Each structure stands twice: as structure tokens, then as C-alpha cells.
Amino acid sequence: MPRIQFELPERFTFSTEIQIYISHVNQGGHLDNAQLLTLVSEARVRFFQALGYREAGVEGLSIVVGDIVAQYKSEGFHGETMRVEMVPADFNKYGFDIVYRMTEKDSGREVARGKLGVVFTDRETRKVALVPARFMERIAAL
Secondary structure, three states, rough: OOOOOOOEEEEOOOEEEOOOOOOHHOOOOEEHHHHHHHHHHHHHHHHHHHHOOEEEEEEOEEEEEEEEEEEEOOOOOOEEEEEEEEEOOHHHHHHHHEEEEEEEOOOOOOOEEEEEEEEEEEEOOOOOOOOOHHHHHHHHHH
């Protein structure tokens, strides 16, 4: 199977810092792959908060992560602070991707990169919904 090749955008519109706790570290002494997704998920929640939303309440809709791409570039270790940068990309009528890059704050060492595919859903019908126009206005203002 060929390795994932993932190009990053030239700029990111959102950034947050998250520390790696001991519970994020595996027996190999570095950031566990499942915990990488936990950290990226926390950053995603903060991204939506920065836009004035809760994930469960984006213009009356919920969001669901439909797919995830993750590519490690180096190890992350207990006590390090990660800077997680994000930018929305590749919009379609039901959602978009959130491209991310995680770097160690002090050294700038890249730890991981990837993207999350986000889909809007109607809470009552639990079916996909169109991207809200007001949400797109807020994204355009970034």
C-alpha cells in the first residue's frame, strides 16, 4: 500500500495550543495514534468556538466527522505543547474539510498533519443537510 502524501496549504486561519498529557502517551513513550485524534478533536471544538459555535449547534445543525486523514512527521512527547493550526477547505454542499498541522510549540518541529471531513446533519432527521449560508459568511470573514 502506498504511503499517504498530503500537501499543506500556504496559510492557516486558526491556531490553538494543547499540551500532551501522560494519558496521551503510549507504552513507546510518545503520542499515541488514537490520542492524536483526541488532540485534533479538541482543536476542532476550539475552531468552532472561535467562530461562535458549539459543534452541536451550528446554525441549528450538528456536525459529524465523516473521515480522517493523519500523517505523522515526528514523535510527540509528554509535557510538550502542540500548536494545532487549522483551515477550512474543499467545501461541498454538505460540508468541508478542516486541514490541520500539529507542531511542537517551542521548536516548531512538525508532529502531524492531515484533515477531517466534516458533514452537517439535521438533528431531528439525522440526515445530511446543506452548509448554512450564515456559517459560510463567518468562514469568509476569517
